[in-house]
Amino acid sequence: MTEASRQETFSGTKEVAEALRFDTSRLEEYLAKHIPDFQGPLTVEQFKGGQSNPTYKLTTPGRAYVLRRKPPGKLLASAHAVDREYRAMAALYPQGYPVPKPYLYCEDESVTGTAFFVMGFGDGRILWEADMPTLSGPVERAQVFDAMNATLAQLHTYDPEKIGLGTFGRPENYVARQTDRWTKQYRLSETEKIDDMERLIEWLPKHLPPEPKAGVVHGDYRIDNMILDPEKPKVIAVLDWELSTIGDPLADFTYHMMQWSMPRGDGGPGSGSLLGLDLAKLGIPTKDEYIEAYSDRTGLDPRPYFDVYTAYNFFRLAGILQGIMGRVRDGTATSAHAAARGKMVRPLAAAGWDYAKRAGAK
Incomplete structure (x- = not known):
């Protein structure tokens, strides 16, 4: 595709x-x-x-x-x-x-x-491509990116206890527990040996970032998991809360930022990438600009541990997609495009290991 x-x-x-x-x-x-x-x-x-x-x-x-x-x-x-x-x-x-x-x-x-x-039912627009070619131009594209940023920042400012989600998840050791969870899920769904996944499984638990204050995390926040107003650059509904819990908001935000460095491939929804595009011409903010906007809104800054977070997120997404490959193997996949998404596991693992090396992995 x-x-x-x-x-x-x-x-x-x-x-x-x-x-x-x-x-x-x-x-x-x-x-x-x-x-x-x-x-x-x-x-x-x-x-x-x-x-x-x-x-x-x-x-x-x-x-x-x-x-x-x-x-x-x-x-x-x-x-x-x-x-x-x-x-x-x-x-x-x-x-x-x-x-x-x-x-x-x-x-x-x-x-x-x-x-x-x-x-x-939310009657609006769902965009499936990271560069949003169906929008009117760079001004609207910039406004939609800002709306996405503001909507995620709003989520991360909630106190879970005050909105009835105090028992929604364990607030401590989020990245460690997620790494362990997706290692186990990966093993249960494994269909081939991928060396970069093995390296990440070994390296990540020993190089975890320090934790900020826990908040509500979406777990899969990306452009095709939200509905935009039919005419305005406004998010009217965030969808797919399957992976939501209480945890590290910076892990959630840096997952969302993977689109700036996502390997291009034949992976179906969620594999959209901004890699190699002329962002200024498109009206799309740079990584630094997007981080700055989020940091201004939340007071949180992922930059000191950005490479570690990104290595973790590529590993986690590879684990999620390997689960889809497991369902293809077991005959329970619900999408005709499941096998195509599963082919992204190897390049995602490679991208994750590249970020781990930027963070000092040998």
Whole structure:
């Protein structure tokens, strides 16, 4: 898949894939009992995007909703945490943070076959390419980047205790625990030996950055996980809270900054890269400018340990994508483009080791 085709490939909906279908009438009956003013008939389509947890558009004569559920089949422990997604949005929505309205969470697997939640449908724009070629020009592009920066900074200023997320995760040793988690997940999904992953697994636990005060972290904050206002450069909804927890906000921010150094490849959504582009001509801030804006808003500065954080984030993303390759191996992948994303594991590991060497690794 080329960069130019990503927007078209992943935008909109399609007929629900055979392996991901469920009894629509059973769901309609359940929603009519649990969502005020819900009235059918109900039509169900599958979003083309949504790599980890299958995501569906629910349309009724009066309103549209979105359903997100665990995929069927054999799953890694703690993966596909739709319950965490719902809990994060349910805490953030009353604060005025841009998330979809959470309607309900259902553990009853008899309804759709797996646990799911229902949220409001955000009618806006999802951009799938880091350089945002569909925007009007450099001024709008700069405004969207600033809106992304401000929205993540806003998240990192919340006190988890004060918004009901005090028990959402362990605040200490976030990067250490994430490194351990994704090492284990990588081993469970491993399909080939990758030397750079082995080097990172050995090096990272011994070179962790000091921790700032813990906050709410999104875990996968990137352009295609948010909805923009149809006309304004404004974020109206941040999506995909599966990896959210309490942890290191600088780890979260530097993950978001990977797009400036992301290897180019055939990886589907999330693999968009700004590498090698004329940022000034496009209206896109440099890394230093983007960091400065975030630091001004939060008082946090990743620059002293930026290379370590970036090595960690490339390792973590490689582990996440290796999990997708594991699902391809096991026959439980939910996206037709899963195998293409999995091919990014090796270049991501190489990029991670390059940053580790910048941080002093031998």
